Amino acid sequence: MNTKEDYIGVFDSGVGGISVLRHLRRVMPNERFLYYGDSANAPYGIRTKAEVQALSFAVVEKLMARGLKALVIACNTATSAAVKELREKYPDLIIVGIEPALKLAADRYPGGGIGVMATPMTLSEEKFARLLHRYDVTCDIYKIPAPRLVEIVEAGKVDTRRTIDMLQRLFTPYRGRLDALVLGCTHYPFASHTISRILGGQVDILDGGDGTARETRRRLDEAGLLREGPGEVVIENSWNSPEILRLSWRLLEGKSLTNHWKEEKDGK
Known part of the structure; x- marks a missing residue:
């Protein structure tokens, strides 16, 4: 059974979904977010529909094992290819997919x-x-x-x-x-x-990031699953390298890509 303390899972083919996570964090600062970027298999947009579905299901299975009360598909390609099938497999889970604005x-x-x-x-x-x-x-x-x-x-x-x-x-x-x-x-x-x-x-x-965040909040509020207390963000990536995780956090904090890679080069 889902509880208020469970994570909101957010996934994308890589770091792009952090643009949605920023909106989610803004409209729901008290929530616990578990973000997963599948950079090892990016980009999804040049793969077949069957490949994107298989990759999406594999990621969601990992997230579900951690305890989710909602899932945000922060990837337009994965939403197009797999949101219907994911909703059929997890009918009791709040699933929100992003769409172009x-x-x-x-x-x-x-x-x-x-x-x-x-x-x-x-x-x-x-x-x-x-x-x-x-x-x-x-x-x-x-x-x-x-x-x-x-x-x-x-x-x-x-x-x-x-x-x-x-x-x-x-x-x-x-x-x-x-x-x-x-x-x-x-x-x-x-x-x-x-x-x-x-x-x-x-x-x-x-x-579509702002609309996706607001719809997620609406659905959680409707289900009585909004959380109180300090928020939390966990970021993981299938390409488990220090560089991709540093980039992910910099994007979440609104820092530029140019400065990130200059600092990496300079060893700072």
Whole structure:
């Protein structure tokens, strides 16, 4: 039986889901969070649906063994590929999957141009197609696949010249067409400042982290499972190295990737 003291499990294909964990921690500061990043198998976005499902189930089994009262799938690809199946396997567990903030963008910019930047799998999944078709009648929606950006964030190389050049090429066809850009992968918010510089401040950059956190809180409150007392965060990663764990904590604390890797190089 779930208790208030159980963890809220949060998982992603790597460090990207920490962007969601930051929102979760903000709206529920008293909760105990157990974050698991599967960086050893990242990126999920270039794998088959069957592979993503198998990886997702393996991670969730590990988390369930630790005692969960809720599970947040902080990975758009895993949500698209496995949320339905996970809910079927764990019907008594609160499971919240992240989705691109397409509704928010369509509400803010009716009739406008909206880019959805995501992994190839997320963009090709039927679940995303259904979401897109709710809004493509009233808005011009552009699907923008960016598979390499996950690996760039995992490597902490967002602000390199090579990454900036890659993003400039990626967005060239959409210049002047976008009112909003929806970040459809939880790794991408860690590159939002670079993306904003390239697109210009007039393009609104949105992600689904805040909505996911608020929905998780609502579900826990409804179930009477919100916790009181000091909060806790545990971070684990399948690539069990000091570097990935240091990067994870720096991202959670809002520190830049550039400084992280400079300090690693300098041995600080």
